Amino acid sequence: xxxxxxxxxxxxxxxxxxxxxxFTAGTVAGYTEVRATVSGVVTERxxxxxxxxxxxxxxxxxxxxDRVRLQANVAQADATEIRPMQPVEVRSPRDxxxxxxxMVSSVFPTSDPASRTQIVEAVIDNADGYYRxxxxxxxxxxxxDSSAAPSITVPLRAVTQIVRGGGAVxxxxxxxxxxxxxxxxxxxxEDTDWTCTMHPEVSEPGPGTCPKCKMALVPRTVAxxxxxxxxxxxxxxxxxxxxxxVIVRSGLRAGDRVITSGLDVLREGDRVxxxxxxxxxxxxxxxx
Numbered sequence: 001x002x003x004x005x006x007x008x009x010x011x012x013x014x015x016x017x018x019x020x021x022x023f024t025a026g027t028v029a030g031y032t033e034v035r036a037t038v039s040g041v042v043t044e045r046x047x048x049x050x051x052x053x054x055x056x057x058x059x060x061x062x063x064x065x066d067r068v069r070l071q072a073n074v075a076q077a078d079a080t081e082i083r084p085m086q087p088v089e090v091r092s093p094r095d096x097x098x099x100x101x102x103m104v105s106s107v108f109p110t111s112d113p114a115s116r117t118q119i120v121e122a123v124i125d126n127a128d129g130y131y132r133x134x135x136x137x138x139x140x141x142x143x144x145d146s147s148a149a150p151s152i153t154v155p156l157r158a159v160t161q162i163v164r165g166g167g168a169v170x171x172x173x174x175x176x177x178x179x180x181x182x183x184x185x186x187x188x189x190e191d192t193d194w195t196c197t198m199h200p201e202v203s204e205p206g207p208g209t210c211p212k213c214k215m216a217l218v219p220r221t222v223a224x225x226x227x228x229x230x231x232x233x234x235x236x237x238x239x240x241x242x243x244x245x246v247i248v249r250s251g252l253r254a255g256d257r258v259i260t261s262g263l264d265v266l267r268e269g270d271r272v273x274x275x276x277x278x279x280x281x282x283x284x285x286x287x288x
Contacts, residue, residue, distance in 0.1 A: 040064040043133055063133045068126045070102075072139050073117040081239055082107050082141060088122045089140040092131070100124060104141070152252050153245040158260040162233060175238050177252065178259035180229045180272055195220045231259060231270045 044061040047053060070090065074082065082104060090100045108119040122139065124131065131137065154177060161173040194217040196202045196210035208217050236251030252258070259266065 034059060036062050038062065038064060041129070041132075065126050065129050065132065067123055068131045068133070069105075070122045070124060070131075070137060070139060072120050073112070073115065074120045076111050076116050076118060078239070079107060079111075079118040079120065082120055086141055090122075090124060090131075091138045091140070093136060093138070098130075152248045152254055152256075154248055154252070154258050155260050156244065156246050158258050158263075159236075159238070159246060160233070160263050162235065174235055176233045176235045177248075178231050178263055178266055179234050179252070180257040180259065181232050182229050193220055194218065229257075229272060231266050231268070231272050233266075233268060 040062040041064075042060050043063045045059075046061065047057065047059045053059060070088075084104050084106060086104045088102050088104055090102060092098065102122050102124040104120060105123045106121045108121070111118050120139075120141075158177050159175050160177070162176045164172040164174045194204045194207055196213065196215055196217055198215060199210055199212045200220075202210055202212065202217070203220075204217055209215065210217060234251050237249040239247030239249045259272070
């Protein structure tokens with residue numbers, strides 16, 4: 001009887017061990033798969049596979065990218081013109097042909113004391129996951145009021161600085177642009193010379209090569225009448241810019257002819273000629 005009892009006790013002990021082993025195996029098996037509580041994209045793996053982890057230990061960072069938040073640091077002077085609901089065009093250097101549209105969601109009320117900028121924020125739908133956290137994008141801000149008169153913009157390179165109000169105090173300057181105004185003494189007839197696209201100051205009576213770079217000269221039509229005039233510097237009030245063009249809030253009218261090169265050698269009243277090279281018309285200050 002005692003032998004049977006020992007065998008029964010041994011069998012019970014082995015059964016307990018088997019149950020404990022099965023429980024441990026199930027627990028370990030449960031540890032092999034980690035599920036996130038939200039859907040998204042893993043942006044950073046912090047813990048390597050095979051590492052024993054503890055409760056509260058950070059394993060990975062996950063970003064939800066079905067909608068992404070875009071932020072831009074904007075100069076204080078420009079941020080005052082930006083309001084929520086203004087249209088925003090989004091472009092990525094990864095695909096210059098692609099552009100998406102959204103609206104400004106918020107403008108941070110405080111400024112960075114070091115850079116003197118404010119954060120402008122927009123949220124965009126990203127169902128295809130094209131935009132990823134940390135991506136560099138370019139934002140182009142619209143005026144926000146489609147019923148308002150179009151803004152006048154000019155290239156940033158056309159803007160110069162003049163002494164404010166004609167004063168002589170160093171540092172008291174204001175922005176200005178050079179424009180071409182009608183010159184009553186301008187020749188009404190058209191003439192044609194030959195010039196270089198790289199050196200437009202070159203003027204020859206006929207075909208040939210540029211004396212500076214040896215490129216072939218191209219015909220240039222020099223227009224008279226209302227296409228020629230004199231250079232005058234006009235003070236302007238500027239608005240926001242996109243790094244290429246800047247809004248002119250006052251000082252210009254749509255269609256004003258703006259000078260964009262040679263500004264350092266111009267003098268008030270200098271006679272200028274507006275030219276066309278290979279049929280390209282002279283530039284104007286366009287509404288946008």
